[in-house]
Amino acid sequence: MDDGELLDRLSRGDEGAYDAIFRASYAPLVRLGEAMVRDRAVAEELVQDVLLELWRRRDRLAVEGSLRAYLFQATRNRALNHLRHVQVERRGAVHAVVPEARDATAPARLVAEEMQDAVRRAVDELSPRCREVFELSRVHGLRYVEIAQTLGVSVKAVEAQMGKALRILRERLAPWLPPGDRL
Numbered sequence: 001m002d003d004g005e006l007l008d009r010l011s012r013g014d015e016g017a018y019d020a021i022f023r024a025s026y027a028p029l030v031r032l033g034e035a036m037v038r039d040r041a042v043a044e045e046l047v048q049d050v051l052l053e054l055w056r057r058r059d060r061l062a063v064e065g066s067l068r069a070y071l072f073q074a075t076r077n078r079a080l081n082h083l084r085h086v087q088v089e090r091r092g093a094v095h096a097v098v099p100e101a102r103d104a105t106a107p108a109r110l111v112a113e114e115m116q117d118a119v120r121r122a123v124d125e126l127s128p129r130c131r132e133v134f135e136l137s138r139v140h141g142l143r144y145v146e147i148a149q150t151l152g153v154s155v156k157a158v159e160a161q162m163g164k165a166l167r168i169l170r171e172r173l174a175p176w177l178p179p180g181d182r183l
C-alpha cells in the first residue's frame with residue numbers, strides 16, 4: 001500500500017492501516033529518538049506519543065509529502081522538546097544546590113563553569129539551522145546522512161552548515177583552546 005491509501009484508510013478509522021503504519025515505523029523512529037535523547041526508554045515513550053497522536057488526529061491529518069518523513073519530523077520535534085525540557089530542569093537544578101553541598105575545588109569548578117558558559121554562548125549565537133545541525137551531530141551523535149534525512153535537506157547542505165558552525169565556534173572559543181587544537 002502507498003502512503004496515500006494508508007492515510008485514506010487511517011482517516012476512516014481503519015485499525016489495520018494504523019497497525020501497518022505502526023509496525024513499519026516504530027523501530028526506525030525509536031532509533032532516531034534514541035540517537036537524539038540517548039535513552040531508549042525515553043525514545044520509545046516519545047515515539048509512542050507520536051504514533052498515538054497520529055491515531056488521535058487521523059481524521060484531520062494533513063500530511064504533505066511522505067508519511068515516513070512526517071513521522072520522522074514529528075519524532076524529531078518531540079525529541080527536541082524533550083531535550084529542551086531536560087535542559088531547563090538542569091538549569092533550575094543549579095539554583096537548588098545547597099551551598100554546603102558544593103565541593104572544595106571551587107577554582108577548578110569556576111574555570112569549568114566559565115568554559116561551559118563560553119561554549120554554550122558560542123553555540124547559542126549560531127544561526128538556528130547551523131546550531132541545529134551542530135547539536136544533532138555533536139550532541140546527539142547523528143551522522144550527516146541521518147541529519148539530512150531528519151531535516152529534509154541534502155547531505156551537502158548539512159556539510160556546509162557544519163563547516164560554518166565549526167569555523168564560527170573555533171573563532172569564538174579561540175581564547176579557551178590551546179594553539180593548534182581543533183573542534
